[in-house]
Amino acid sequence: MRVIVEVMPKEGILDPQGKAVMQALHQLGYDEVNGVRVGKRIVLDVNETDAATAIKRAEEMADTLLANENVEGFKVHVAEEIA
Amino acid sequence: MRVIVEVMPKEGILDPQGKAVMQALHQLGYDEVNGVRVGKRIVLDVNETDAATAIKRAEEMADTLLANENVEGFKVHVAEEIA
Structure with missing residues (x-):
């Protein structure tokens, strides 16, 4: 199963x-951009069927290693297809 | 409008x-992980309604600046909601 962990800087950081x-x-010249x-x-490939x-x-992994909770938030979801 | 650009190392790289x-x-101890x-x-916030x-x-921006086409691929989509 493929699991996606998205780690982003927290709003306001x-x-x-x-x-x-x-x-x-x-x-x-991309003047329409007002925030980045x-x-x-x-992308995690895991031996897990459930x-x-x-x-x-994956949320535990993000808490422990992948994200810095002081400055980052994260979201986890299963990939809809292997691609 | 909020646009998401996902840049990933190409398969095989x-x-x-x-x-x-x-x-x-x-x-x-996360032994179930067999690929990362x-x-x-x-995340781009842009002054654009279409x-x-x-x-x-955003695809132009990725081609020009955000991704290195030699080693990275990218996908662009509009965020479903501002969050």
């Missing part, structure tokens, strides 16, 4: 990487 | 960050 990307986009946040997308268990375990 | 995360997860790939999730235009522009 400074995101220097997002700010740098926004400045670069403006320099390229950059996070991580982590989706609820896979999600629970 | 070495992903050292993913490998490091998998090793760390194994050390923590780590990419970026970029979804097709917003997606086309």
Whole structure:
């Protein structure tokens, strides 16, 4: 089973990487961009057939290792298809 | 409008960050994990009301700046809700 963990900087937390990307986009002429946040997308392939268990375990992994709870939030979902 | 750009290492391309995360997860006892790939999730807020235009522009941004086409692929979609 494939599980996706999305880790994003929390709202209100400074995101220097997002700010740098926004400045670069403006320099390229993409003036319609008025906000950028950059996070991580982590794709886990797990030997687990039960989706609820896979999600629970991935949430533990995010709590323990993948996200920094002080500055990041995360969401976990099962991939709809292997791709 | 909010547009999400997901940038992932291409299949078959070495992903050292993913490998490091998998090793760390194994050390923590998450032995069910047999593959990890780590990419970026970029959230763009844009002054654009037409979804097709917003997606086309974001694909240009990904081609130009956000993804390295040699080693990364990307997908763009409009966020279903502001959250």
